[in-house]
Amino acid sequence: MAEEASRPFAGLSDVSIPEDIPVEGDISVPVGASRRDDEYSTLDEPVKETILRDLRAVGKKFIHVLYPKRSSALLRDWDLWGPLLLCVTLALLLQGGAADSDDQGGPQFAEVFVIIWFGSIVITLNSKLLGGTISFFQSLCVLGYCIMPLTVAMAVCRIVLIGGSGTVSFAVRLVVVTASFGWSTFASTAFLADSQPPNRKALVVYPVFLFYFVIGWMILTFSPSQ
């Protein structure tokens, strides 16, 4: 023992490593963080999956708008794809009216865009200045998604207008637009109202009401070219 202790590494002097056996090993430390990184790293997934994930999120939010309960799913993961899609659809559907040839016609594509986005931004700023606890983009997200009933109403109006543009069609369009305007306002206040102090709720709801009223007006007054 003492001799072995006095001669350290003595047993290793006759160890030789042949060159054809590769020396390999794994020096990665199994830490939790890197594993989580691997799970959420989306660089390597196929493109279809990336797109489908976003589409699924957008679709889930559409369903939440259709049946507004006091759920915070819309608020937690905000995204602006849905509002963009709805805004472009609405602006495109509002084209092709009597507007295009006239100067005094309906709203141009850019005007619809500006009204929707600028209106949403002003309403969001208003609600934040009044002391709301909702964040800027969450509010934009909610206001944009709640345009969906009005977009559906626009599509229905265009279909009704194919049948004719008399008094009956006007009455049907009026009912459809009023119902969807009420639905939009109700859905967005269901999501936004909780973030306001109770003595200012009406102050926050009124601009939302005005916003959807103006959009509903644009939809109702759409007159097709003949």
Add this chain to the structure above:
Amino acid sequence: MASANDPFQFQEFDEAGSLLEANRDSTTISIEVEPVKPEKQRKAAGLNPADEDDEFDNDDKTELLSGQQKSVPFWTFEYYQRFFDIETHHVKERIIGSMLPWPGKNFIQLYLRRNPDLYGPIWICTTLVFAIAISGNISNFLVHLGKPNYRYTPEFRKVTIAATAIFSYAWLVPLALWGFLLWRNNKIMNLVSYSFMEIFCVYGYSLSIYIPAVVLWILPFEWLRWCSIVVALCLSGSVLVMTLWPAVRDDHPKFIVAIMSAVVMMNILLAVGCKAYFFSKPEPVQHLDSPVAAVVTNST
């Protein structure tokens, strides 16, 4: 105030700072106003003690109580949050107060009370813009209903024009008025001076009477339109005149007349201009015989 003995007791240093600020304010006011104030106080009506209270006490009270001892620069969000510090019933009271002027009740002193807000003017102006555009559109439609060659168009351009007219009235006229009052304040020792926000607030709320008036203009009866214009002009004009009266009554009579008539003139111009541009005249009944005359009167 026994904070000097105990070294561990929290000492409120910012109290002294705000006192100093309030003191600074009150010394400058007392230098300008003191020789004039005692006589004016005896002469004027019962609201003047409220004036004096407002001038002196509210400055340091609001400084100490509001917790905003430092002045926030105007490019930050917090600066504008100050102007949204109101509740629903405040807005309702202010709107009703602007529609029903009462002699002796000054809008700024009674309703604003040193808390001008931006919410009311901005949303009242926006509502008025869309009300004018939509009502004008509906009234045009009703006037031309039944004519064979009339095609309905939404006339969306008019929203932009209405917005430009209303918002420039609501911003530029108060700015000019405030500048003018500031200039006169340098010449004449004035007891009451209004900040720009207060004047802007009064102008914004005074437009609220036009919203029901504009909706009434949908009905194509000229007498109804002129009646409602006159009523609305009287109400909103009297609110403006009664509010501005304390700020100009110490001035030369010619300046008083100039300011008041300018205020009333701009109001009339806005109302009549909107009516003429957005609402076409309803036609005389016998248009079946003279289609030419109908076409001539068609053009607004």
